[in-house]
Amino acid sequence: MPEQNQPETAGEHQLANPADEVTEINPDVDIAPEDIGVPAVSEGEKLLEVDQVTLRFGGVVALNEVSFHINKGEILGLIGPNGAGKTTCFNVMTGVYQPTSGAVRYLGKPLGKRKKFQITKLGIARTFQNIRLFANMTALENVLVGVDAHHSTGVISAMFRLPKHRTEEAQGYARAMELLTFMGLDGKADELARNLPYGDQRRLEIARALATSPQLLCLDEPAAGFNPAEKARLMELIRTIRDQGYTVLLIEHDMKLVMGVTDRIVVLEFGRKIAEGSPAEIRDNPAVIAAYLGVDEEDAS
Numbered sequence: 001m002p003e004q005n006q007p008e009t010a011g012e013h014q015l016a017n018p019a020d021e022v023t024e025i026n027p028d029v030d031i032a033p034e035d036i037g038v039p040a041v042s043e044g045e046k047l048l049e050v051d052q053v054t055l056r057f058g059g060v061v062a063l064n065e066v067s068f069h070i071n072k073g074e075i076l077g078l079i080g081p082n083g084a085g086k087t088t089c090f091n092v093m094t095g096v097y098q099p100t101s102g103a104v105r106y107l108g109k110p111l112g113k114r115k116k117f118q119i120t121k122l123g124i125a126r127t128f129q130n131i132r133l134f135a136n137m138t139a140l141e142n143v144l145v146g147v148d149a150h151h152s153t154g155v156i157s158a159m160f161r162l163p164k165h166r167t168e169e170a171q172g173y174a175r176a177m178e179l180l181t182f183m184g185l186d187g188k189a190d191e192l193a194r195n196l197p198y199g200d201q202r203r204l205e206i207a208r209a210l211a212t213s214p215q216l217l218c219l220d221e222p223a224a225g226f227n228p229a230e231k232a233r234l235m236e237l238i239r240t241i242r243d244q245g246y247t248v249l250l251i252e253h254d255m256k257l258v259m260g261v262t263d264r265i266v267v268l269e270f271g272r273k274i275a276e277g278s279p280a281e282i283r284d285n286p287a288v289i290a291a292y293l294g295v296d297e298e299d300a301s
């Protein structure tokens with residue numbers, strides 16, 4: 001979506017209605033990758049595949065036969081000018097939209113018509129271009145919501161405080177604190193999300209996404225509104241996240257950050273894939289230069 005309304009300060013974010021979001025996570029439905037009948041992939045093998053995906057909104061073709069894949073353990077950049085289809089691509093991969101045609105395969109199997117919470121359970125997590133935290137919950141509680149996505153005990157166990165539930169609760173708390181510490185937010189665990197500075201809110205969103213124990217972490221413009229020092233810190237953080245075993249898909253407009261942190265880059269323009277390659281290849285690609293500079297491809301070469 002266009003980014004002219006990108007928030008600059010903490011008070012201006014669009015914060016989600018907690019009730020809306022909590023319904024996405026259903027502790028009574030437990031779907032693990034092994035439930036779709038495939039083994040986890042090894043480093044360097046295909047984790048997710050977007051195969052000839054087209055998505056139409058009425059007359060607008062937001063994605064036009066787009067194909068690419070993400071290898072386990074890599075940082076893949078998804079770039080393109082405003083309106084190119086990047087966020088729509090995230091939305092198709094995370095169950096917000098069904099493709100008009102084509103398929104998204106995860107661990108070799110189509111995602112099909114799985115709902116958002118089921119896709120979260122399968123191991124795909126995302127952050128949003130406009131931060132969506134639970135404004136009136138603390139930082140710790142926000143992360144605990146993510147941890148809860150994988151709890152196997154339900155309402156009955158919670159009501160009677162059965163031992164298994166208490167164990168999961170303690171483990172969840174420890175994991176949430178670990179993630180807050182990892183993000184440098186452990187000193188702010190008890191602060192309300194809405195009172196955190198902008199950069200902390202962005203990091204908290206990543207912590208909440210990681211709390212769902214994803215195999216694939218999709219970050220939608222995580223550096224929006226950051227100053228150069230914060231961007232440099234974020235680059236380090238993304239590398240560290242990958243080094244911890246996560247696979248990362250990154251939408252980002254800041255070219256220095258994208259070129260500096262990704263292993264490969266896919267470029268969209270007007271809903272079509274126009275290039276794919278290493279950062280060096282993409283930097284020198286005439287079609288990419290033309291797309292960003294708005295000049296004819298021939299003039300750019």
Ligand SMILES: Nc1ncnc2c1ncn2[C@@H]1O[C@H](COP(=O)(O)OP(=O)(O)OP(=O)(O)O)[C@@H](O)[C@H]1O
Nearest residue numbers: 001002003057060062081082083084085086087088
């Ligand atoms: N819900 C929707 N209904 C109708 N059209 C939509 C919808 N969502 C996106 N679009 C259109 O689909 C196209 C792709 O939009 P998308 O937000 O995916 O682009 P983007 O590359 O993420 O852009 P940006 O960098 O500005 O966020 C645009 O033309 C946009 O107007």
